[in-house]
Amino acid sequence: xxxxxxxxxxxxxxxxxxxxxxxxxxxxxxxxxxxxxxxxxxxxxxxxxxxxxxxxxxxxxxxxxxxxxxxxxxxxxxxxxxxxxxxxxxxxxxxxxxxxxxxxxxxxxxxxxxxxxxxxxxxxxxxxxxxxxxxxxxxxxxxxxxxxxxxxxxxxxxx
Numbered sequence: 454x455x456x457x458x459x460x461x462x463x464x465x466x467x468x469x470x471x472x473x474x475x476x477x478x479x480x481x482x483x484x485x486x487x488x489x490x491x492x493x494x495x496x497x498x499x500x501x502x503x504x505x506x507x508x509x510x511x512x513x514x515x516x517x518x519x520x521x522x523x524x525x526x527x528x529x530x531x532x533x534x535x536x537x538x539x540x541x542x543x544x545x546x547x548x549x550x551x552x553x554x555x556x557x558x559x560x561x562x563x564x565x566x567x568x569x570x571x572x573x574x575x576x577x578x579x580x581x582x583x584x585x586x587x588x589x590x591x592x593x594x595x596x597x598x599x600x601x602x603x604x605x606x607x608x609x610x611x612x
Contacts (some may be wrong), residue, residue: 454493455493455494455496456485456488456494457495457502457503458496458498459502459504459521459523460505460540461527463495463528463540463556464528464569464578466489466562467553467560467578467582467589468577469486469591470535471483471590478507478508481504481507482590485504489548489591490590492549493548494547494548495547496541496543497529497542497544497546498542499525499542500516500580524550525606528567530539531565535564549593553592553593557586561583
């Protein structure tokens with residue numbers, strides 16, 4: 454299966470710690486977090502995605518607003534620049550420990566957060582990133598490097 458995410462949720466997933474708009478929203482996000490932590494592929498979509506689903510039953514879901522679409526555009530541009538790859542509708546991204554680490558370092562540094570301006574969750578996200586991402590729900594274990602490659606990787610950092 455594939456997790457359908459709008460572009461700004463590539464940022465939100467970095468700091469998700471089990472808080473959200475409603476109990477239904479949190480339950481849904483927990484299930485998505487488990488899928489992403491298992492390495493399930495992400496497909497970038499236009500508009501409401503799998504995370505938005507519990508919010509769409511309201512009278513005027515904010516997921517449909519122009520400000521949220523603008524947040525998607527800004528996030529797509531920032532993440533694409535960081536990863537040196539297109540983050541466009543239909544793009545497929547396989548989450549892994551290196552990718553999450555790279556995104557989280559850039560998020561903590563503020564270099565991919567233009568989409569976060571004005572977001573009601575920004576304070577929580579600041580606290581999570583400032584706290585070293587303790588308690589985040591999306592985490593993928595790093596596979597051990599083969600023994601013959603460990604010496605080659607020792608002391609090197611991969612961005």
